[in-house]
Amino acid sequence: MKKRTKWIIGGVLIISLIVVSSVYAFKKGNVDGVWGTIDPLQNLDVIGKIGQNPGSGGWVGVGDNLRTYNATIRRNANICYGDTDGSDTFDLSGYTGFPSGTVIGLGSHSATCNGNDLIISEYVHTSGGLRVIEIYNPTDYAISLLGYKIQIYYDGSTSASTTIALTTTATLASHDVWVVSSTDISDTDDQITTSLNFTGNDVVALVRGGTGYTGAECDNWATGPTGGTDPNGTPTAWSQTNPGVQTGSNTDWNQVRYGRPGILAYLNDCPSSSDTAGFLLQSGFGFDGVDPVTEDYDINEAFVLGVFCHYNRPIYSQSNQGKLQSVPLNVTVSGLKCDNGQPPAGGVSSMTFTYSMRLDETTNTNVPINKCPYPSTVSCSDAVFVSQPPASQQFTCSYGDPGYTTEVKYTIAPLGFMARNTDGTCPTWDAAQAKRDFISNEGTTNCGCLYGMITDMIVTEVELLYFNAQPGASAITLQWATATERDNYGFNLYRATSEEGERTRLNEELIPSLVAPGSPYGAEYEFVDSTAEAGVQYFYWLEDVDIYMKSTFHGPVTAILE
Numbered sequence: 001m002k003k004r005t006k007w008i009i010g011g012v013l014i015i016s017l018i019v020v021s022s023v024y025a026f027k028k029g030n031v032d033g034v035w036g037t038i039d040p041l042q043n044l045d046v047i048g049k050i051g052q053n054p055g056s057g058g059w060v061g062v063g064d065n066l067r068t069y070n071a072t073i074r075r076n077a078n079i080c081y082g083d084t085d086g087s088d089t090f091d092l093s094g095y096t097g098f099p100s101g102t103v104i105g106l107g108s109h110s111a112t113c114n115g116n117d118l119i120i121s122e123y124v125h126t127s128g129g130l131r132v133i134e135i136y137n138p139t140d141y142a143i144s145l146l147g148y149k150i151q152i153y154y155d156g157s158t159s160a161s162t163t164i165a166l167t168t169t170a171t172l173a174s175h176d177v178w179v180v181s182s183t184d185i186s187d188t189d190d191q192i193t194t195s196l197n198f199t200g201n202d203v204v205a206l207v208r209g210g211t212g213y214t215g216a217e218c219d220n221w222a223t224g225p226t227g228g229t230d231p232n233g234t235p236t237a238w239s240q241t242n243p244g245v246q247t248g249s250n251t252d253w254n255q256v257r258y259g260r261p262g263i264l265a266y267l268n269d270c271p272s273s274s275d276t277a278g279f280l281l282q283s284g285f286g287f288d289g290v291d292p293v294t295e296d297y298d299i300n301e302a303f304v305l306g307v308f309c310h311y312n313r314p315i316y317s318q319s320n321q322g323k324l325q326s327v328p329l330n331v332t333v334s335g336l337k338c339d340n341g342q343p344p345a346g347g348v349s350s351m352t353f354t355y356s357m358r359l360d361e362t363t364n365t366n367v368p369i370n371k372c373p374y375p376s377t378v379s380c381s382d383a384v385f386v387s388q389p390p391a392s393q394q395f396t397c398s399y400g401d402p403g404y405t406t407e408v409k410y411t412i413a414p415l416g417f418m419a420r421n422t423d424g425t426c427p428t429w430d431a432a433q434a435k436r437d438f439i440s441n442e443g444t445t446n447c448g449c450l451y452g453m454i455t456d457m458i459v460t461e462v463e464l465l466y467f468n469a470q471p472g473a474s475a476i477t478l479q480w481a482t483a484t485e486r487d488n489y490g491f492n493l494y495r496a497t498s499e500e501g502e503r504t505r506l507n508e509e510l511i512p513s514l515v516a517p518g519s520p521y522g523a524e525y526e527f528v529d530s531t532a533e534a535g536v537q538y539f540y541w542l543e544d545v546d547i548y549m550k551s552t553f554h555g556p557v558t559a560i561l562e
Helices: 276-280
Strands: 003-009 012-014 026-028 031-035 042-047 071-075 095-098 119-125 131-136 148-153 162-165 177-181 203-208 220-223 237-239 254-258 283-289 295-297 303-311 326-333 351-360 382-386 395-399 406-418 438-440 445-455 463-471 476-484 488-496 522-529 537-546 551-560
Touching: 031 254, 031 283, 031 303, 042 119, 119 203, 131 203, 283 326, 303 382, 303 406, 303 438, 351 406, 438 445, 463 537, 463 551, 476 488, 476 537, 476 551, 488 522
Parallel strands: none
Antiparallel strands: 003 012, 003 522, 026 295, 031 326, 042 203, 071 095, 071 119, 119 131, 131 177, 148 162, 148 203, 220 237, 220 254, 254 283, 283 303, 303 445, 326 351, 351 382, 382 438, 395 406, 406 445, 463 476, 476 522, 488 537, 537 551
């Protein structure tokens, strides 16, 4: 695989970015970071649109039996990520429809891709009363069903009226299914409940988390150690209440930790409120905001937000679901001033931006180093991905004379990470040395400087400029370019010999994004398909995958190697 690393802004290819400074510049003061609630209730897959009643015929797609009333719909093999946005228009294009009462095929599901969490793979509704939801595990690891639920929204309601917890003692194997049925359908069903009672115009959602579910086993919050560059000292205080003792002071290493410490004495218990030694043996995250200082910055100029640490410790969890998955880091930036020397509209001088820190905690059981998903030395490293703040978290600057003002909205986007200097300080931002993802070595504390920038580019998705396939003398070269990439993790390429044929993934590992999160730039990419055979027409698809492992497909494009 060959990759080009030219930057692209708004569709125009450039080599470097030149920033024109005005008389004034943006100002900011200190940065405080507080960890929020772990893994709140999340929609993993939603059938229907929450708040909408489509009528007695249910939601209808294009195709035979492609509807939610009196029919069976089955997820297509190339769909491995759920529809997590229950407020958008419900799209049935990722399903295949079957006549009412079709149950042949329940109990197994085939897919040509991998996902990162459970999805609904089959839905059955009959006018005679049969209701079935089949749930599929598209990951390469087993997932405990603890914390997973089916929720039903009746008649266009915006609130779920029925919640069905999946059997909490079960673990769903990789690429296996869990069938929930309203009545006994032979040996196909795994869980039978009469509460699974929905009509074709009701919304059915697969969710994770919620009341009574903490999101991570033995989770604890701490403030401290205070000051300095060493995050491994004894905390000033720690608590099992979120956010508990965290003060938000930029002089403290605010922490969130979890898991049963990986030593024999603590195998059966979470650390007690007085067991600070046990707390320090847990895994987790720490953040120390920058010291109080007011500095000047141009738009899109990098600056340090603070130091982020991953306490990568061996822990024992009852299930994969008991591991830390994502935690919001609420970063408050004070002393904000616009680049005309004025405070933001409304006199807002302090604002909080929420960056979700998602952890991919890899398995180290019987995995050779060369098969680890991230660069590793002793055993498989973990990875942490930082998201952009919600689009609502913006501050407004007003320019011009009274009556003729122009308003521009800005946010503070995270750029990526750099290694600390040997004295614990943060170096000047260098895009060539920076990393968009935080790779964390196993069994130690790994720290890096997190950088951000003030920008008016509120990027919402991957904007693809082009995707094409060029046949050559002995290979087909695939090329694509993006104008912008928000929260993009990387790309996959798929090939088939017909538009409806089975797709085969070409790249062994995810092709990483060349763009830092939140950057207003895009990049140019290239992949050489050297396995193409002469005289065969190939269809190619490009899949972009974001840091939440939600994917979007582009294509197909076609090419024939002569």
